[in-house]
Amino acid sequence: MSTAQYKRINGQKIFVQMIGEGEAIVFLHGGPGSEHRFFLPYILPLSKKFRLVLYDQRGCGRSERDPNNQYTMREEVETLEELRKELNLKKMNLFGESWGSILALLYATTYPEKVKKLFLTATIGINAAGLKSFERELLKKISIKDKVKLVHVERKMNKGTASVEDVLQILDPYYVFAKSSIENKxxxxxxxxxxxxxxxxxxxxxxxxxxxDKLKEIPILIAQGSHDILPPRKIKKLLTNFLSHAELHEVHNCGHWTFMEKPNEINRLVEDFFN
Known part of the structure; x- marks a missing residue:
């Protein structure tokens, strides 16, 4: 069973898609600025046992843009809380990817009593040091040739003759272990x-x-690609060393987009964890 609808949350239309039946898992997409379709079709096998709740965050995908073009982490936390109420969920299972992992942790520290379990992947860390480290490590990976291309695209964007999609076309190969994975994106x-x-x-x-301390009663599983821009050894320093009860699983031969490169492994982990 699949339904797609708009829900008015805090005065704005938020696009929500639900697939399957059973216990709900709410998926938090990355970016920031991406959309729920990034998870599809990779997570669809989970719909045989769970109700998958996917939504476009404020201003993203098919959700309504903010009239003032102002977006904050706090507003995203409150959007997620209002969505929980709309869906009549007493507690939520959250799947957070990349920026979505930050949003999941922010929500869980704001409303710990409303979270059942956290599954995080392509994680960044517990503070801004993680994002800064991510940016440094990505910059190290980019070839000189592609850095030159990025400069040219940025100039075109300033003139309005290029878009963020042109930037992503250059950067996407650095987010995966096997470049062939991008063909299915x-x-x-x-x-x-x-x-x-x-x-x-x-x-x-x-x-x-x-x-x-607000997270200590919440089960947390982190699935990090062995060749993520922030690999497991860095995530230990940026996240799990601060959360002793969190389990860190290394996804071998995998980059940042774990569910895209290793969907079977991620789906198995998700199924076992949320069961």
Missing amino acids: AQTMMNQTVNHFIGEDISNNYDLTTEL
Whole structure:
């Protein structure tokens, strides 16, 4: 069973798609600024046992844009809380990917009593140091040739003759272990404005260092690609060393987009964890 609908949350239309029946898992997409279709079709086998709740965050995908083009982490947390109420979920199972893992942790430290379990993948860390480390490591990976291409595309974007999709075409190969994985990547939209404002908010304000006690009763499983931009050894320093009860699973021969490169392994982990 699959349903797609708009829900009015905090005055804005949020697009929500639900697939399957059973206990709900709410998926938090990355970006910031991406959309729910990024998860599809990779996670669909899970719909045989769970109700998959996918939604486009504010200003993303098919959700309504903010009239003032202002986006913050706190607003995303409150959007997720209102969505929980709309769906009549007492507690949520959350699957957070990349920026979505930050959103999951932010929500869980704000409303710990509303979270059942957290599954995080392509994680970043517990504070802005993770994002800064991610940016440094990505820059190291990019070839000189592609750096030159990025400069040219940025100039074209400033003139309005190129888009963020042109940037992603250059960067996407650095997010995967096997470049052939990109051939199956769904065509998705990216809202650069959302990316900019939330990225800036993370850099300036993201810090859960003093909030981690609120997570100690919540089971947490982290699945990190062996060749992620932030591989497991770095995630230990940026995240799991601060969360002693969190389990870290290394996904071998895999980059940042774990569910895209290793869907069977991720789906098995998700099924076992949320069961």
